Amino acid sequence: MENEHIPFPIADLRPVFREAFETWASPSPFDFTQTSIERIAQLHIGFYKGQDLDCPIPFDDLGDFLAHAFYPPSGTLHINADKIWAIDPKILKNTEESYDLQSVAVHEIGHLLGLDHSRIPEAIMYPTLDSQARKVELHGDDIARINFMYPRSS
Numbered sequence: 001m002e003n004e005h006i007p008f009p010i011a012d013l014r015p016v017f018r019e020a021f022e023t024w025a026s027p028s029p030f031d032f033t034q035t036s037i038e039r040i041a042q043l044h045i046g047f048y049k050g051q052d053l054d055c056p057i058p059f060d061d062l063g064d065f066l067a068h069a070f071y072p073p074s075g076t077l078h079i080n081a082d083k084i085w086a087i088d089p090k091i092l093k094n095t096e097e098s099y100d101l102q103s104v105a106v107h108e109i110g111h112l113l114g115l116d117h118s119r120i121p122e123a124i125m126y127p128t129l130d131s132q133a134r135k136v137e138l139h140g141d142d143i144a145r146i147n148f149m150y151p152r153s154s
């Protein structure tokens with residue numbers, strides 16, 4: 001994670017992303033470890049504003065998304081730094097137009113693992129998230145889809 005638009009101290013972001021990755025670790029064959037060493041990371045997370053020149057889809061008027069992710073080998077998760085992010089459920093509840101960072105992280109990590117969108121509104125992989133909503137638990141549909149993508153050999 002590196003750039004100037006990070007809205008919270010890294011120390012506060014680590015547990016949010018740790019939990020978001022943990023959510024997917026048990027139904028998938030992956031273990032996730034955080035590192036700040038860019039060259040050994042396989043997945044990269046950053047906050048970006050507007051014209052993000054490294055990115056094929058800048059967060060401008062046409063790309064007014066909360067975040068987007070590109071699965072490996074790119075393996076990047078870009079979060080829109082122009083949105084109001086919350087990492088504390090209490091602040092989320094009391095802040096209009098705020099979005100729950102962990103909920104969005106769990107969704108985008110699903111994309112990093114190769115999943116596309118679900119039509120089930122309760123699923124993590126449903127395409128939209130309301131402001132002030134918190135959705136961090138995998139739905140049966142998410143689990144079925146990750147199991148289908150990475151079948152257990154035993």
Ligand SMILES: [Zn+2]
Pocket residue numbers: 048052055056057058059068078
């Ligand atoms: Zn981007």
Ligand SMILES: [Zn+2]
Pocket residue numbers: 107111117126127
């Ligand atoms: Zn999505």
